[in-house]
Amino acid sequence: xxxxxxxxxxxxxxxxxxxxxxxxxxxxxxxxxxxxxxxxxxxxxxxxxxxxxxxxxxxxxxxxxxxxxxxxxxxxxxxxxxxxxxxxxxxxxxxxxxxxxxxxxxxxxxxxxxxxxxxxxxxxxxxxxxxxxxxxxxxxxxxxxxxxxxxxxxxxxxxxxxxxxxxxxxxxxxxxxxxxxxxxxxxxxxxxxxxxxxxxxxxxxxxxxxxxxxxxxxxxxxxxxxxxxxxxxxxxxxxxxxxxxxxxxxxxxxxxxxxxxxxxxxxxxxxxxxxxxxxxxxxxx
Numbered sequence: 678x679x680x681x682x683x684x685x686x687x688x689x690x691x692x693x694x695x696x697x698x699x700x701x702x703x704x705x706x707x708x709x710x711x712x713x714x715x716x717x718x719x720x721x722x723x724x725x726x727x728x729x730x731x732x733x734x735x736x737x738x739x740x741x742x743x744x745x746x747x748x749x750x751x752x753x754x755x756x757x758x759x760x761x762x763x764x765x766x767x768x769x770x771x772x773x774x775x776x777x778x779x780x781x782x783x784x785x786x787x788x789x790x791x792x793x794x795x796x797x798x799x800x801x802x803x804x805x806x807x808x809x810x811x812x813x814x815x816x817x818x819x820x821x822x823x824x825x826x827x828x829x830x831x832x833x834x835x836x837x838x839x840x841x842x843x844x845x846x847x848x849x850x851x852x853x854x855x856x857x858x859x860x861x862x863x864x865x866x867x868x869x870x871x872x873x874x875x876x877x878x879x880x881x882x883x884x885x886x887x888x889x890x891x892x893x894x895x896x897x898x899x900x901x902x903x904x905x906x907x908x909x910x911x912x913x914x915x916x917x918x919x920x921x922x923x924x925x926x927x928x929x930x931x932x933x934x935x936x937x938x939x940x941x942x943x944x945x946x947x948x949x950x951x952x953x954x955x956x957x958x959x960x961x962x
Contacts, residue, residue: 679933680741681952682712683944684894690945699734706738708949714937715777716745721769728776736778743781743892743935746770752804753787753797753833760804764811771817781892781935783823783852786842787833801833802842809846821850823892828857828905835861836875840882851879852892856908856939859918860900866918872926880930889932895920895951896939908941911950924955 682705686695690704698715705713713735717723735742747766754760767784774782787801805824812818824842827834836858843849858875859866866872879888897909899916909916927934938948 678711679927679955680711680935681948681955682710682714682740682935682937683948684714684745684937684939685716685944687940687944687946688942698731702734702738702740705740705945708945709952710740710945710948711952712741712743712935712937714743714745714783717766717770717773718745718748720747721766721773723773725773725776728773732777732779741935742777742779743783743937744770744774744777744779746782746784748785750784751787751790752801752808753790753792755790755792755800760807763804764808767808767822768811768815768817771812771815771820771822774820775817780819781821781823781850783825783892783894785827785832785834786824786839789831789833797833798838798841801838802845805842805845805849809848812848818848820848821892822848823850823852825852825892825894826854826857826861828854828860828898828900830861830904832904836878840879843883843887847887850887850891851883852894853879853934854894854939855918855923856894856896856898857905860898860905860916863900864917867922869922869925869929872923873929876926876930876932889934891932891934893934893936894939895923895936896941896947908939910940910943911947912943920951921954921958924951924958925960927955928958928960 750763789797897913899906938944940947
């Protein structure tokens with residue numbers, strides 16, 4: 678089934694007096710949400726006991742948990758030593774995802790740096806093939822490793838690049854951040870057709886089974902000439918994208934992704950709004 682949930686804990690969570698991630702499971706359940714994304718963005722710093730405690734809390738409430746690996750992963754870094762650290766960040770995240778009892782791990786692929794675009798993309802592909810080997814060697818091949826579309830022009834992670842990364846092996850599943858795509862492409866996502874054309878591209882390149890339960894990040898994002906500037910909330914009326922056309926496109930194509938709200942401080946509220954919109958729209962005739 679399609680699932681909706683927040684990335685991390687929102688302002689309302691803390692306003693209600695909650696302090697611990699374990700409490701986020703019941704917080705999500707009470708709002709009718711289905712999933713939750715835990716971020717290791719600044720590093721994997723957690724005890725195994727704490728991870729098991731968090732996993733048990735989410736299992737008890739039947740809320741699926743995913744993780745976001747550290748933000749500083751860069752598989753196009755010219756340094757092989759830096760690349761080794763990136764492998765470690767992904768594998769450490771996978772270890773704790775397993776302790777949580779989750780299945781999905783999102784990661785930022787790379788930054789272009791001083792290389793040409795083609796050189797950076799090829800290096801990323803080469804390194805992701807090595808990551809694939811590490812994934813199998815460590816017994817993590819049943820997890821979903823999700824390279825994410827990125828919002829800044831200098832980052833590696835266009836839709837086409839992410840699809841190419843996912844062609845490397847079935848352990849890779851697209852993480853499509855529609856706010857990032859919209860920011861990178863200067864407001865390109867407006868209509869059902871805008872969304873549907875991108876979804877149909879993924880289907881054509883990867884097949885229905887690989888795409889049906891893909892990973893989604895969604896938020897409105899302020900952007901400038903170089904792409905993403907900052908995340909916003911659904912209250913914003915200047916920048917997009919809007920969720921309703923995506924909801925219709927998903928229904929049209931019978932796709933059931935795992936949808937994470939990355940709104941700035943209103944993640945749970947906006948995840949609830951996406952679920953409401955999805956349940957209220959009809960497929961196009």
